[in-house]
Amino acid sequence: MDDSAAMRITPPSPDPRVGLGAGLFDAEEAIWNLNKLSSTPPPEAFVGVTNSDLAFKGQYALQGNYNGVMIWDISDPSAPELVTEYVCPASQSDVSVYGDLLFVSGEGTGGRLDCGTQGVQERASADRLRGIRIFNIADIRNPQYVSNVQTCRGSHTHSVLKDPNDDENVYVYVSGSAPVRPEEELPGCSGASPDEDPNSALFRIEVIKVPLANPAAAAIVSSPRIFDNLVAPPQHGASPADAAALEAARARGAFIVEFGGQETALPDRFAAQMLAGFMAERGGGDPAAADSAAFREALPEIIRQRFGAPREEGENAGPAPGPTQCHDITLYPELGLAGGACEGYGLLLDIRDPENPKRMDAVADSNFSYWHSATFSNDGTKVLFTDEWGGGGQPKCRAQDPKEWGANAIFTIGDEGMEFKSYYKLPVPQTSLENCVAHNGSMIPIPGREVMVQSWYQGGISVFDWTDPMNAVEIAFHDRGPVDPNQMGNAGSWSVYWYNGVMVSSEIGRGLDIFELTPSAAISANEIAAAKTVKLEYLNAQGQPRFTWPASFALAGAYLDQLERSNGLSGSRIMAIRSSLGQAESASTAARKRMLLSLATEVSTDAVRASDRGKTSVLAQAISMLAAEM
Amino acid sequence: MYRILSIGLAACFLAGCAGSNATSSQADTQADTEALEALYWARLDSAKQSFTEADVAFMTGMIGHHAQALIMARMAPDQAASTQVRTLAARIINAQNDEIASMQRWLRDRDQPVPEVHIDGTKLMLHGAGDHSMMPGMLSAEQLDELAASSGPEFDRLFLTYMIQHHQGAVSMVDDLFDKDGAGQDEAAFKLSSDIHVDQITEIARMRRMLDSLFLTTQDR
Structure with missing residues (x-):
């Protein structure tokens, strides 16, 4: 049944997110169907430095920051208590946990092996850390630096895989999107294309194996080339306006050619030139009806001869490349599946052999700029990909920005692979002062429905129902005005996740926000109470647990x-x-x-x-x- | 970065460290928030002091580089480009306009000369920047004229070919930046340049696929 269409939802009108006053800790706020339990500013060692992703372990929320890691006790979500400040600079400091281990991503050029705050000035240096840092957090107040694993492109993000059939190791899939570091700094790193150098750090991901009995021995165990032989992806069909224009052109007798897999009308000027050339070959003169018909028939061949080999020799030659890296890989170990968001593609991976993930399917979309992250439905029959158009540093939710760009794309997963259904974008315009695009979120364990909470940077957070993959509907939100009233600042919700009954948001500038759902026409008190019965021992941003609901x-x-x-x-x-x-x-x-x-x-x-x-x-x-x- | 820590300590002395006094009154909390906000803006200002000349040269050059992409992309609607090339061109205009604004803001925030972009047809005027025609990937005046004189499928083929060349130039400019000591230590410069790097690599792959698929019918594939 179509739950979302049946919901009688009346969004607030006018939308209170429009026109909110600016401010850092005192910005105006708008909220709908949520209750904000707390907003806690960062401590002094971290304020003014970017807060990044979150992980959860027991009663703790671990928050990455470009200056290190903060650990909050959120047992009382209305008053989180900061228990640990660990200064160890590196961007993005995305965090994950498993058991007593904490993993932290380092990508920026200023990260140091010794966690020093002075940066690294030299282009190649033995002091630089770009890769994964590993800590022991058995004593949550005193993280111990265990080891690190250096990688050629550093670690923008990573995913920690606990294979259900392997209790001795965990695996870390490393995604790094920054340029390859010099070989003088890390031997073996090559930024050349794979046909020039088979050991190229491009066009692959890195898999780190971490022996749980001896995590200091963590090392890269494989570099799967999951992008090999990607064929030209499906394109989106013409928009209704384009289709109408094509029909109008056909009706007035324009010449239609197939072009890039889509029919298109030859522009009159261009067609006239070609027809003149065609007539010259036939001995000149004005074209009669028969000439026109012959031209129409010959057109595909003429076009093929003229443009059939579009690739020039030289720098554009060679095989068309696939992605060189993934941004995020969302692991769903209970299903043996992962969703890879990899530059121009969304991939479905089989991860049952953790060291050798295999590509099962790939999709592309002409409206998607940069595939960023993936979220599965609990039963694995649907997947939602985000498009981080502009990298999160640009205001892509203005009224003039298309709703299909910088949005989520929802796919069903069937025997034939992934099939596109619809887009969902934050349904309210933001100002040009607010960086805004689809970003990180998680499923909310409401039984029988797909409900997700998602960050949109300074667009705030949006809760939406995508049970009907054709028709995602917003059902709750929170938003603040811009952080800076005069120019675009860097703020907003980096990520927000449901964890054991509350939604915890990492606000880039303002700290830690915690929300709870309030009952509404879209979500009942029973549904919220049922969601709260799902208890997790830990949660990582790129690890998706299977929700199961105890009887209640x-x-x-x-x-x-x-x-x-x-x-x-x-x-x-x-x-x-x-x-x-x-x-x-x-x-x-x-x-x-x-x-x-x-x-x-x-x-x-x-x-x-x-x-x-x-x-x-x-x-x-x-x-x-x-x-x-x- | 030492500077950052010293500012942090100073604010701590002046206002008392936030959270250090469990019995702080509401007035103290207000004062703490104000001190924390002052520290926030001070640290943002401080972070703007860590750039290098290479960063400045990169931003200045890339503004001109992006501006030429705007000239090329603006031709698409008038020159009967296909749907997919018009979509691509519209996205390039949107993305590179925003990135130009970001790079101008980055320079302005650091009291550096800010190039202003003026476009008249295929003519690019940059005020406050040096010669930009020698940057990698830039189209020559002849190439621009050739693109401007084309239409329909021919425009598509030239546009994709030249935009790939243009993007490859931008990617190599980022590679050159990262090859210099001290470059990209500035967080905003690192983010801007690595976003441009990865976005343009992604778009090059997309354009190559588009170029490959031009005029090939489904059964040929």
């Missing part, structure tokens, strides 16, 4: 609310089931079990007649699961 009244209530919202079951049955659930919840344990078993049977019967049989059956299962718990 909230879970049954959530499915029932969804059936009500979509008219998937008759109103009278919904009322009756809700009443029975309420009675069972307040009954004694023995009576409760009996009541739930009986209700589960009733609902199974309802499923036969329900307009949404699937969801009604899921509700019946949730109720029998609950009965079994008693």
Whole structure:
């Protein structure tokens, strides 16, 4: 069923995100269907330096910063407590955790092996760190520097893979998008093209193997060339306006040629020149109808002869290259899948052999500039890719910026691979003072739906439902005015993730924001309560855990609310089931079990007649699961 | 970067370190926030002192380099480019306009001369920058005229060919920047230059694929 279309959502009008006053810690704010629990500024050692990505372990949020790492105790989300400030500069300082280990990305040229703050001036230096730093955080207040692994392009981001079949190692997939460092600094690094140098650091990713018993022995174990033999990707079809123009041209008798896989009308001036040339070959004179028809027929061959070998010899020769790197690789180990966002492509990877990820499918999109990150639906049948057009440092959400650019693209994953469905972009214009584009986020474990929270830099955070891949709908947001009233500053939400009941956002300039969902027409109290029953021991930005929901009244209530919202079951049955659930919840344990078993049977019967049989059956299962718990 | 730390310590002395006093009153909290905000802007100012001449030369040159891409891309709608080339051109205009603004802001923030871009047809006038015609990848006047005189499919082929050449020049300018001591230590310069590097490499790959697919029908592929 189409949940999102059935939602009767009335977004606030006029949109309160338009016209917010500027400020650092006192900017005007707009909020809808969220409650902000806290905003905590960075400590002095980190303020004024870019806050980056987040990871979570137990009650702690680990926040990267270009000056190092901060660790917050978020047991009380309305008052996070800073427990650790670890100064160790490097951009981007993206963080991940596994067990007692903390991994930190270093890419910028100023990062030092000794964590010094003085930078590195020389173009090649033995002091420079570009790669992965590894710390032990068994004592969360005293991280111990264990080791580092240097890589040729440094680490812009990374992904930590815990293979379900390997308890002795974890693997780190390194994505680095900056230029290759000189060989004098790190032997073996080559920025030449692979046909000139088979050991080129381009066109590959690095896989680091980290033995858990001896993480100091972490080292690069493979450099898979997952981009080899990428064929020309599918292009988007013509826009409705272009299609209309083509039909109009066809109607007036223009010459149509196939061009780059799309039909296009030859411009009149150009067609006239070609027709004149054609007539000259036929002995000159004005073209008659028969000449025109012959020209039309000969046109594809004429065009092919004239333009058939578009590649010139010289610097444009050689095989058409694929991406040289990925930006992010989102790992979903329970499904053995990863989503690689790699320059001009979105890739689907098989990661069941962690050292040798294999490409399963690749998509491209003529509206996508720079594939940045991927998020799977919980069941792995859909994937959402982001386009970080402009690199996050540009204001790409202005009214004049196309809604298909710098957006999310939603794909279904089927036997034939990935299939494009629709775009979702922050549905409110931002000013030219605000850097804004699709950025990091995570799924919110609302059972039976795809709901995601996402950062849009100074566009704020947006919560949206993409259960219907054709029609993503915003259902909550938070936004601030620009950080600087006079020129575009660097601020906004770098990333926001749902973790154990709250949404934690890393604000580039302003610190740490924590939000909770509030019930609305789009998300019920039961759905929020069910989401809060999903408990994670840790979470990494580029690791996607599979959500499972323990039996609870909230879970049954959530499915029932969804059936009500979509008219998937008759109103009278919904009322009756809700009443029975309420009675069972307040009954004694023995009576409760009996009541739930009986209700589960009733609902199974309802499923036969329900307009949404699937969801009604899921509700019946949730109720029998609950009965079994008693 | 030593400067940054000393500013941090100074603010700590003046205002008391934020969070160091658990019983601070609301007035103290207000004062702490103000001190933290002062430190924020001071540190941003301080970060603008760490650039090199190579960074300045890069920004100044790249403004002129980008400006020529604007001249080329602006031709697409009037010269009957295909849908896909018009889309590409529109994105190049949007992206490189914004990047020019960023590079101008970077220079202005550091009290450096800011080149102003004026475009009249295929003529580029840069005020406040030296000779830009010798930068890698720049089209010659003849190449620009050839592009301006073409239309339809011929424009597409020339546009892609010349824009690949132009982008390759920009990529090598970033490579040259990173080959110099001290360059890219400035965070904003590192981000701007590495974003340009990766965006243009991505776009070169896209344009090569477009060039390859021109006029090839589906069954030929």
